[in-house]
Amino acid sequence: MKNTIRQVFHSSKFLVGFVIFAFLLLMMLIYPLINPGDPLQMIGLGTFARPGTYVSVYDSVGTKPSTFNLPDADANRLAKILTAEDRVNMVNWFTAAGVDITGLDTQDTPAMLKLWKANYSSTVRPKGMTKAMRNYYERLNNAILSANSASKLTVSEPNADTGALEEKSEIAKSDYVNVSDVSNVKVLPLGTDNFGRDTLKELVSACGTSIRIGLIAGAIATLIGLLLGLLAGYLGGLVDDIVMFFTNIFTVIPSFVLLILISYSIGQEQRGAGTVALVIGFTSWVWTARSVRSQVMSLRNRDHVNLSKLSGHRLFRIITTDILPYIASYVVMAFILQISSAILAEAQLSLLGLGPKTTEIPTLGLMMNWAMLYSAHLNGSWWAYFPVILTIALISFSLNLMNTGLDQVFNPTLRD
Amino acid sequence: MKGYRKYFGKKLLWFVITFIAAVLLNFILPRLMPGDPVAAITAKTAQGLTDASAVKAIYEQYAEQFGTKKPMAEQFFIYVKNLFHGDLGLSFSQYPRPVSDIIRSAVGWTIALQFPAIVIGWLLGNILGALAAYIRKGFDKIIMPIALFMSSLPAFGLAVILLVVFAVNLKIAPVAGGYGFDMIPNLSWNFIKSVIQHYQLPFWSVVLVAIGGQAIGMRSMSIYELNADYVKYSRFLGIKDRKIVSYVFRNAMLPQVTGLALSIGTMISGALVAEIIFSYPGLGTAMLQGITMSDYPLISGTTLIISVMVLVATFLLDIIYGFIDPRVKAAQFD
Numbered sequence: 001m002k003n004t005i006r007q008v009f010h011s012s013k014f015l016v017g018f019v020i021f022a023f024l025l026l027m028m029l030i031y032p033l034i035n036p037g038d039p040l041q042m043i044g045l046g047t048f049a050r051p052g053t054y055v056s057v058y059d060s061v062g063t064k065p066s067t068f069n070l071p072d073a074d075a076n077r078l079a080k081i082l083t084a085e086d087r088v089n090m091v092n093w094f095t096a097a098g099v100d101i102t103g104l105d106t107q108d109t110p111a112m113l114k115l116w117k118a119n120y121s122s123t124v125r126p127k128g129m130t131k132a133m134r135n136y137y138e139r140l141n142n143a144i145l146s147a148n149s150a151s152k153l154t155v156s157e158p159n160a161d162t163g164a165l166e167e168k169s170e171i172a173k174s175d176y177v178n179v180s181d182v183s184n185v186k187v188l189p190l191g192t193d194n195f196g197r198d199t200l201k202e203l204v205s206a207c208g209t210s211i212r213i214g215l216i217a218g219a220i221a222t223l224i225g226l227l228l229g230l231l232a233g234y235l236g237g238l239v240d241d242i243v244m245f246f247t248n249i250f251t252v253i254p255s256f257v258l259l260i261l262i263s264y265s266i267g268q269e270q271r272g273a274g275t276v277a278l279v280i281g282f283t284s285w286v287w288t289a290r291s292v293r294s295q296v297m298s299l300r301n302r303d304h305v306n307l308s309k310l311s312g313h314r315l316f317r318i319i320t321t322d323i324l325p326y327i328a329s330y331v332v333m334a335f336i337l338q339i340s341s342a343i344l345a346e347a348q349l350s351l352l353g354l355g356p357k358t359t360e361i362p363t364l365g366l367m368m369n370w371a372m373l374y375s376a377h378l379n380g381s382w383w384a385y386f387p388v389i390l391t392i393a394l395i396s397f398s399l400n401l402m403n404t405g406l407d408q409v410f411n412p413t414l415r416d
Numbered sequence: 417m418k419g420y421r422k423y424f425g426k427k428l429l430w431f432v433i434t435f436i437a438a439v440l441l442n443f444i445l446p447r448l449m450p451g452d453p454v455a456a457i458t459a460k461t462a463q464g465l466t467d468a469s470a471v472k473a474i475y476e477q478y479a480e481q482f483g484t485k486k487p488m489a490e491q492f493f494i495y496v497k498n499l500f501h502g503d504l505g506l507s508f509s510q511y512p513r514p515v516s517d518i519i520r521s522a523v524g525w526t527i528a529l530q531f532p533a534i535v536i537g538w539l540l541g542n543i544l545g546a547l548a549a550y551i552r553k554g555f556d557k558i559i560m561p562i563a564l565f566m567s568s569l570p571a572f573g574l575a576v577i578l579l580v581v582f583a584v585n586l587k588i589a590p591v592a593g594g595y596g597f598d599m600i601p602n603l604s605w606n607f608i609k610s611v612i613q614h615y616q617l618p619f620w621s622v623v624l625v626a627i628g629g630q631a632i633g634m635r636s637m638s639i640y641e642l643n644a645d646y647v648k649y650s651r652f653l654g655i656k657d658r659k660i661v662s663y664v665f666r667n668a669m670l671p672q673v674t675g676l677a678l679s680i681g682t683m684i685s686g687a688l689v690a691e692i693i694f695s696y697p698g699l700g701t702a703m704l705q706g707i708t709m710s711d712y713p714l715i716s717g718t719t720l721i722i723s724v725m726v727l728v729a730t731f732l733l734d735i736i737y738g739f740i741d742p743r744v745k746a747a748q749f750d
Binding site for chain 2: 248249251252253254255256257258260261262264265287340341344347348351352353354368372377378380382385386389392393394396397400401404407
């Protein structure tokens with residue numbers, strides 16, 4: 001046993017798969033410690049906040065500032081103010097007013113502004129420009145001037161008695177606060193989802209749930225398959241015929257169809273993650289049963305099994321001591337594949353709207369379903385769906401790698 | 417000819433048995449659930465309806481349609497009789513359109529998408545897998561991890577990624593649908609061009625996933641065959657490498673055909689979910705519509721058609737297998 005395990009871990013493929021899987025498991029254990037709380041708590045209003053660090057505006061006003069005179073501060077501020085549309089409009093104005101713009105890069109904010117300040121005047125009336133457009137340019141000009149001026153912002157508070165605004169403090173352009181001094185800072189590495197929930201926290205929790213679903217479904221499928229395969233393969237005769245009859249039928253009828261019919265019939269309310277796992281498990285044993293049966297059939301007439309029979313051992317003992325050890329490696333491999341296909345099945349079911357009910361715990365499939373329902377893929381919110389796809393892919397990739405590695409260890413003909 | 421006839425007869429018998437089982441399951445599963453299925457379905461359909469008489473009318477209609485008040489055996493006979501007439505009931509979400517009509521308009525899209533995609537994915541995957549096994553070293557080291565990762569990606573995941581990259585960001589492919597939303601299906605050149613444009617992304621998402629899975633299987637099979645005694649013996653006899661490779665390829669191919677027959681159900685279901693991502697007007701989208709609208713007759717109809725599609729595909733593969741497997745061929749000389 002010890003030797004086998006050492007051999008298995010010598011396989012680089014198995015090792016890589018194992019490391020990826022262990023990393024995912026570790027994340028599931030550690031991340032909730034760093035960032036505790038309910039993964040389904042809606043922390044944000046609005047949908048799909050971008051990933052990043054969110055600093056409380058209210059608290060940073062109250063934090064004691066330090067003064068820095070940074071040379072490019074104004075330019076950065078202006079670059080943020082000028083949208084892509086503004087830049088195009090500025091170029092339009094230059095052309096309409098007959099300003100020479102050869103060699104001007106619209107992304108080069110200082111150059112743009114220099115040209116603008118040198119040439120813009122509200123009295124210039126380029127031909128064919130509507131009043132509305134002229135007003136727009138005036139507003140733009142004011143925005144540019146105010147961002148560039150040295151004026152301070154005043155923070156005022158309404159007086160509790162009179163309601164009149166009273167000046168509290170002033171904010172200069174050179175005021176900076178240290179983020180660690182601000183009392184409320186929220187880091188959202190993957191932003192929020194369509195319900196305003198922390199996507200990373202949700203993803204970690206969903207990853208755990210999906211792996212649990214995979215383990216439960218895989219264990220059920222493997223157990224049923226193993227039992228039926230052992231019985232059919234070892235006993236043969238009528239038992240074999242009956243088992244094979246059902247196995248043949250269910251290999252052809254897609255388990256996905258059964259899953260849909262059963263999940264729909266159970267109804268949304270009764271469909272917890274556990275139920276879904278059970279249903280997946282009960283519909284995916286066919287593969288294991290088939291292959292275990294054929295393996296057992298080839299073992300059935302080996303000498304050591306016959307010897308055991310002659311010694312009068314019971315059926316249970318023959319199966320556990322003379323047959324199971326020979327197919328154990330195969331069963332482990334089948335179990336690994338069952339886990340990954342169960343996780344995939346859950347995701348596909350959820351995408352169809354037949355996954356676990358949505359109010360309790362997130363699963364990878366549900367997250368994907370929500371992201372698709374709220375068109376995250378069309379509005380550029382990659383953080384809502386891409387990490388989910390990547391996690392599903394990584395889970396099955398690691399499991400497949402482990403499986404291939406095991407295959408090479410136990411099937412010497414496949415070795416490199 | 418006797419061997420063939422026996423082989424095909426056996427396969428046909430299984431086809432019929434499995435078909436009956438599929439129909440039975442489609443009939444029984446929703447009725448096996450505890451409680452009154454009609455009440456449950458009514459509750460889903462009538463969500464948000466406050467008018468009690470309307471709810472009652474819906475209930476009556478469902479009860480009438482499923483004939484739940486009649487004994488089980490009689491219900492089954494009515495169900496089978498309707499099935500033979502191609503009558504799958506009326507859709508609730510697109511009332512009074514018959515389900516068979518919805519399915520008829522969807523099934524063509526699905527077959528036109530999946531049949532070529534799975535065949536091409538299978539062929540490309542097998543060629544890559546065989547090459548990886550034959551060349552080994554560098555090629556194998558690059559192809560295999562990529563193939564393994566590709567096969568680990570769910571079809572819908574790849575579909576989303578392709579959609580975002582090529583349709584949303586690069587804007588070189590349409591975002592959704594089977595043809596331009598401003599068009600009416602006809603045989604004009606414009607329409608065909610639009611169909612081909614909309615075809616690309618769903619097609620490649622199915623092909624790429626299929627390639628991965630098949631390449632891995634073919635590689636293992638080919639390595640297994642390359643180490644077989646007959647290869648060593650042929651080398652020993654001085655038979656040309658190319659000749660040996662063709663033997664190996666043919667022998668490794670047989671289990672791959674069986675493998676395809678066994679996994680075609682999984683592949684088709686994966687591709688159906690990928691269809692949804694592109695809102696492709698096929699069976700997957702029809703099924704999603706049935707589920708979101710609580711349109712039970714539509715769900716039942718689509719699942720039955722999908723089962724039949726998989727059944728027919730498996731049957732055809734079994735027939736092909738019979739022709740190319742030398743063991744079946746040998747049996748006819750007995």
